[in-house]
Amino acid sequence: MTHTAAEAIVRGSKSRLRARLLPRTLEHAREIPYYRELWGDSVARDGRGLAELPVIGKAAPAGGAAAVRHPGLTPAVLLHSSGTTGTPFVRYRSPEEIAAFGELLRRLSEGARQRLGEDRPIVHFTTISKRHHGGALNVVSVDRTVTLSLMNDNDLAKAVALLGRPEFFPGLDKPVVQFSGSPDDLVILAHTLAQSGLNEVLAPRTITAVADYLSELQRAYLADVFPTARIVERYTMSEVTGGATRCPSCRLLHFDAHVQPDVVSLDSDRPVTEGVGRMVFTELYPFSQYQPLVRYDTGDLVEAVPGGSDSCEPGELSAAMVGRRALTPLVTHRGRTIPVFRPIPLREALESSPAVARAPMYGGMRLYDVIPGSAPLCRPEFVPGTPDRLELTVVIAFAPHLYPDHTEAVRKELTSTILAACPELAELVRDGACELILLLTADRRAAAPFAVRGY
Ligand SMILES: [Zn+2]
Known part of the structure; x- marks a missing residue:
């Protein structure tokens, strides 16, 4: 056999x-x-x-x-x-x-x-x-x-x-x-x-x-x-x-x-x-x-x-x-259960922008403890309500108060990349069922690395 x-x-x-x-x-x-x-x-x-x-x-x-x-x-x-x-x-x-x-x-x-x-x-x-x-x-x-x-x-x-x-x-x-x-x-x-x-x-x-x-x-x-x-x-x-x-x-x-x-x-x-x-x-x-x-x-x-x-x-x-699944909020919309966002495409959307700060590659090594090459820093929070809210706290690699115009440009670009990456989220936003809110901060403590799988 x-x-x-x-x-x-x-x-x-x-x-x-x-x-x-x-x-x-x-x-x-x-x-x-x-x-x-x-x-x-x-x-x-x-x-x-x-x-x-x-x-x-x-x-x-x-x-x-x-x-x-x-x-x-x-x-x-x-x-x-x-x-x-x-x-x-x-x-x-x-x-x-x-x-x-x-x-x-x-x-x-x-x-x-x-x-x-x-x-x-x-x-x-x-x-x-x-x-x-x-x-x-x-x-x-x-x-x-x-x-x-x-x-x-x-x-x-x-x-x-x-x-x-x-x-x-x-x-x-x-x-x-x-x-x-x-x-x-x-x-x-x-x-x-x-x-x-x-x-x-x-x-x-x-x-x-x-x-x-x-x-x-x-x-x-x-x-x-x-x-x-x-x-x-x-x-x-x-x-x-x-x-x-x-x-x-x-x-x-x-x-x-x-x-x-x-x-x-x-x-x-x-x-x-x-x-x-x-x-x-x-x-x-x-x-x-x-x-x-x-x-x-x-x-x-x-x-x-x-x-x-x-x-x-x-x-x-x-x-x-x-x-x-544990990292993906689900909602019922138009009679079917759908993910609010797709974690892996969301991570790709965040990674596509150099403005998004990233975690160090590996904390145990001198060089890679400082090179920000690992997952982007982002904390998603889904707040049910009418409408629902998806709040993404995203750490950016520069100080937003010093570059207000650039910050707004980053927000606009990230928003459209994220919606393109997550079709269900785009549908929810279009139907007024969910708001997408991007909270941009330079405080690296505000969000952990956005891990999508891991051991
Ligand atoms: Zn193939």
């Missing part, structure tokens, strides 16, 4: 493969007391009824994903991520699923190498380590993975010294270099390497951003420093095996074949084919076995875009990133 599933994923169409794996996935899930009780007897006997099944979260209903345990398997790996209640959410994996997943990664990476006609050895440097989530399932399948820590100045100096070595492994001639890490880590690394010219010496083949949202500015900077690299934007979460890659051409999410993605209504557990909804994943057998997540709500909102990626992946679901 492992063998054939992994092989089919590399070759076949995604939805066909998912349809093939789904019946076994549900059959396996029914061996788990949690799902048996949650589903009852009647539903999803043959895989056609996936949409009928309830959506689960980390802790609900009835214990949620945390209560899922296969009685016949033994966990070998523990991963932890932050729970909404402050208690860590613990995710276990069994040797069987780790083997199946490892096989899949190996075949995917082999397939990619054949397509690219690449036979040089790879050395992969990553800033993602087990310290983040307790255990690690490889982000990429590469034998030579080196972890770089970027916690402080010493770490950074060590990383640069290591990357500057004439050879990484004895006898490994001219390896292909890859980097992966969180967007801020990658930007810090790029900035440091560019100062010594090491960016050109290393000439990485791929730069993979994980664990957080890579903004357009960050992406453009990485592409500038590493012109030979393919920039890969991964949308993943530590607790789900599988996720999506943001497409460089259509800019939508293309989902991994080994998970079943669904966009589910904001009002019910029904799937939607267009508009903003909740991002729900079903992990497919055999790639998740001890604690398989079926209809798991990631807490992210996405927009289902019908036919959005037809030029790249005809017939497959594709979606645009909207942001964390």
Whole structure:
């Protein structure tokens, strides 16, 4: 099963493969007391009824994903991520699923190498380590993975010294270099390497951003420093095996074949084919076995875009990133539930203006403690009323009382960029249902970095 599933994923169409794996996935899930009780007897006997099944979260209903345990398997790996209640959410994996997943990664990476006609050895440097989530399932399948820590100045100096070595492994001639890490880590690394010219010496083949949202500015900077690299934007979460890659051409999410993605209504557990909804994943057998997540709500909102990626992946679901549901106020307007604003496009709108102040890149390092290169400083507050008000406290990078005309120009420009980025907000404002108020201040304490994902 492992063998054939992994092989089919590399070759076949995604939805066909998912349809093939789904019946076994549900059959396996029914061996788990949690799902048996949650589903009852009647539903999803043959895989056609996936949409009928309830959506689960980390802790609900009835214990949620945390209560899922296969009685016949033994966990070998523990991963932890932050729970909404402050208690860590613990995710276990069994040797069987780790083997199946490892096989899949190996075949995917082999397939990619054949397509690219690449036979040089790879050395992969990553800033993602087990310290983040307790255990690690490889982000990429590469034998030579080196972890770089970027916690402080010493770490950074060590990383640069290591990357500057004439050879990484004895006898490994001219390896292909890859980097992966969180967007801020990658930007810090790029900035440091560019100062010594090491960016050109290393000439990485791929730069993979994980664990957080890579903004357009960050992406453009990485592409500038590493012109030979393919920039890969991964949308993943530590607790789900599988996720999506943001497409460089259509800019939508293309989902991994080994998970079943669904966009589910904001009002019910029904799937939607267009508009903003909740991002729900079903992990497919055999790639998740001890604690398989079926209809798991990631807490992210996405927009289902019908036919959005037809030029790249005809017939497959594709979606645009909207942001964390917990950070997104929802309202009912014209009979439907909509987000007041879209956090990720809002962040892009704020970042597009150099007038908006930004957080330092990283507080633990002397240089990056002062370079304002991280998320823009903005605090959104939604005040229900008649009409509702969306107050955005935005820190600007100059003193508004000294530049009153410029301040007004910035306000006008930001307002129109934000409304263009958030269609629901534009509709609410147009219909008189919501007012958008921009409070511009130079007080850097007035707003925290506008984080849209994070660990
Ligand atoms: Zn695409």
